Amino acid sequence: MAEVKVTYDESTDAAYVYLTEPQARVPSARMYACDPAVVDGMINLDFDERGRLIGIEVLAAGSKLPEYLLKSAERLDTEGA
Template sequence: MKSARTYPCDPVDVDGMINLDFDEQGRLIGIEVLEASSKLPEYLLQSAKRLDIEGA
């Protein structure tokens, strides 16, 4: 699915960058957590679907 708009966010409580991707109708279709491996728990990283690799 292709993103129509991406909004970068820099929430203070997270201490990192988050990108929110929206489709043409304004629906949230993706959340990118930059430096996720240092921000999120391992169990969440293991269950996440990566979209930045071939065949994902």
């Protein structure tokens, strides 16, 4: 099974799920914001220049993502670093 890199900043309750190869630094060419009313929060989808989904930003991640995923994520906040 492929591994997916996830970062999490507890101080802002924001997570990012990378859908590119772990060492790749693919720039986002376009961002699509999901309707906050429909998903009950803010979720942004990032696409590369070829239209491929490269990442997902999740705000209010503590209420949107499974706890095991947040616990295993790379921490970006100072308390979890």
